[in-house]
Amino acid sequence: MKPILDVQNLTMRFGGLTALDNLDLDVNEGEIVALIGPNGAGKTTFFNCITGIYKPTGGDILVHGSRKESVRLNGLKPNQVTEKGLARTFQNIRLFPNMTVLENVMMGRHCRTRSGILGAVFRGQATVREEQKVVEDSYEILKKINLARYVDELAMNLPYGAQRRLEIARAMATEPFLLLLDEPAAGMNPQETADLDELIVWIRDTEKISILLIEHDMKLVMSLSDRIFVMDYGKKIAQGTPEEIRCNPVVIKAYLGEEMDA
Template sequence: MEPLLTIRGLTMDFGGIRALDHLDLCILPSEIVALIGPNGAGKTTLFNCLTGMYTPTAGDILFTRPHSTTTRINGLKPNRITELGLARTFQNIRLFEQMTVIENVMIGRHCRTRANLFGAVFRTSATLREEQAIIGMSFALLERVGLADKANTLAKNLPYGAQRRLEIARALATEPSLLLLDEPAAGMNPQETGELNGLITSIKEDGLTIVLIEHDMKMVMSLSDHIFVMDHGRKIAEGTPEEVRHQPAVIRAYLGEEVPYA
């Protein structure tokens, strides 16, 4: 099976600090892949390189769109990377707080819209049809994440867990083939985490590939098909949850001790 994402020798330096150190990863389609490791391991830095927020110092990021060609995305602008099919959420929620829930999702469709300035000014029939399609799709995504009844609520007034789900809905609105989730369960209570697990599983069942950074080890072990373990910008282990959980390097660097996840 051809990888969806191939990372070769990826290096990211900030002055004299090396956040990523010749990192090699391979992400296969239709999997849930977890990145784990202690704080400062380089996980979010990797996401920032993948989505164009940082330009790597060295190495290659190769993204192969389904039924399409492979593109080297190093240094591309974030909007171009989103158009190619990579979307993300953030460790610290980034919503448009003064806009409604459905407006936040509609913004995610911007990279797929075709309306030009002429259509927007003169309200052409094609522009109106596209706007109605965007509203319909956005509402369908809100139904999927359980927020349809909050469509006209300001984003800032949502509970914390609902804001997390709204971020995912906005990312899905870009029609990604690879979805990056940066600590999606952070701050959630057990019920919210359980609902999130179900949502992530359903997204995978639709054929999307998901890469998540997460510190909730029970969640990681129950959801992941494959796990990469990072420490000091390097990959120190990889494998299935069962393979990774018993590796001494993982226990030393991240878990501290061998603990049950049942």
């Protein structure tokens, strides 16, 4: 079976700094893969390269989506990447604060709808129907993610945990086959983290969306992931199942430092 996301020798340089150094990573269908590493290891840079915010200096990013075709994502714009079926959330929440929860999710439907300027001005049958469908679909997603009770609230007035979930809901509205979550549990309390754990598994099992996540909460990472990739200083230092990673000496060294010999 082909991996749905296949990253080969990905390299990203900012001037003299090599933020990503020949990184390989793959995600198979139906997998939850975690990317971990100390702060500044280049995890978010990796996400930004995949989603088109940065243009990688070298390497290949290949996706094999639902249509069985392989696409190379290098150099595509963020919106084109989203259209290909990869959706992401952000480390520091990036909602549209002055739009309602429903509207936020409706924005996610944007790339799957077509009505243009003329449609907007004449507001014909097709446009009205499409708008109605967008509202209904968005509400359905909110119901699934358990945010329906906030539907008419402004996004900025939501509690923190709900804002994180809304970001996921918005990403799901773009109909992705791979969801990239950048520290989804950051700043959450234990209850919210447990809910998130449940939500991610549910997304994978019910919605059939594979997941690649960056996370620092080791408890969450170990319980969720099928496989884990570990990065440090832009390099991949380990990969494997949670058990393998847990007792990998290189990983422990990267996280805790080395004992000095006297």
